[in-house]
Amino acid sequence: MQPTPTHRSPSARCFDWIKKVLNERNTPGAFQKIFRRLRLGLTLVTVACLVVLVAIIFLLRGWGERHWILSIGLFLPAILWLVPFILLTPFHLVIRPKLCWISLAALLVIGFGYLDFHWNFSQKESVAGLTLLSNNVGGRSFETLSAFMEKQQPDVIALQDSWLIAHRIPEYPASYVSRAGEYSLLSKFPIRRAEAFWGLAYRERPVAARFELDYHDQTIVIYSVHMPTPRFEFAKLRGRGFLRELIGHQGIYSADVRRDYQEYIEKRI
Numbered sequence: 001m002q003p004t005p006t007h008r009s010p011s012a013r014c015f016d017w018i019k020k021v022l023n024e025r026n027t028p029g030a031f032q033k034i035f036r037r038l039r040l041g042l043t044l045v046t047v048a049c050l051v052v053l054v055a056i057i058f059l060l061r062g063w064g065e066r067h068w069i070l071s072i073g074l075f076l077p078a079i080l081w082l083v084p085f086i087l088l089t090p091f092h093l094v095i096r097p098k099l100c101w102i103s104l105a106a107l108l109v110i111g112f113g114y115l116d117f118h119w120n121f122s123q124k125e126s127v128a129g130l131t132l133l134s135n136n137v138g139g140r141s142f143e144t145l146s147a148f149m150e151k152q153q154p155d156v157i158a159l160q161d162s163w164l165i166a167h168r169i170p171e172y173p174a175s176y177v178s179r180a181g182e183y184s185l186l187s188k189f190p191i192r193r194a195e196a197f198w199g200l201a202y203r204e205r206p207v208a209a210r211f212e213l214d215y216h217d218q219t220i221v222i223y224s225v226h227m228p229t230p231r232f233e234f235a236k237l238r239g240r241g242f243l244r245e246l247i248g249h250q251g252i253y254s255a256d257v258r259r260d261y262q263e264y265i266e267k268r269i
Contacts, residue, residue: 039096042088046102049084053106056081057114065269068261072237075230078110130215134158136226156213157186160226183209183224190214202228202267228268233261 056073064074085103092099111117133154135145138161149157162184176187178194182205185191192214196206211222237258239251251257 035095042091042095043099046085046088046092046099049088050102050106050109053081053109054113057109060114065265068258068265071230071265072234075234078115081110081114082106130155130220132156132158132222134160134224136160137162155188156222158211158222158224159184159186160224178211180209180211181206182226183211185209185211185222185224187211187213192219203232228264230264230268233264237261 059070060073064070085106089100089103092103131152131154133149133152133156135158137145137159161182162179163182176189176191178185178187178191180194181196183194183196185194190213191211193210193212195210197208197210198206200207205228207228208223208225211224213220213222237252239254239257241251
């Protein structure tokens, strides 16, 4: 009689295959070839990501406000440029730990080559001169700055987009407070004059204000600047959604919208 063939389940055959691969991992074979190819592929992808990252930073720093596509990248959170390395790092740790140094290099490129991080090893609590704090407080609570202000005790505080919190600004102890449109200035020194630059405006809003201070028997000028937001232009580019606008040839797919955005960039420059 012929022996009855043994029928095994798919899961059992899968476990047998894994066991066979693990048993042969110390001998030259398919597993080693696959592993070497994975290491090579991972290395090439990681290096390519670093090269692309350096190229993007170079383009953003040199021509970021000269082309509409590049200008969008200027307003993206810098952490987004590190997402490929964040996703690759677990594979680095498992397959080739040395590649973690490339991810570290990418972090340094973003931190010191794009965001201009710098270390401060000074132990001095205070330095001679005028201490100025500048902050765009639009869309945030003024109280969140209170602890920092109380610790630093700046001589001058320049606030932009302070329309909604103007009535709360005097709560912070300052000898002199002055406002010019959306701009507010708190100063320990007398403020002689405040004026907004209505001749330099965008969407009927001045992009800067000028404050004259009496600083130790001499007049100094503090300029508070608030560059126009691209929020409205981004909304035009986005339209009702990229897929919906693709069908209607509007939003980012519309030559008219891109032309308007390019005009905004030129006016901003």
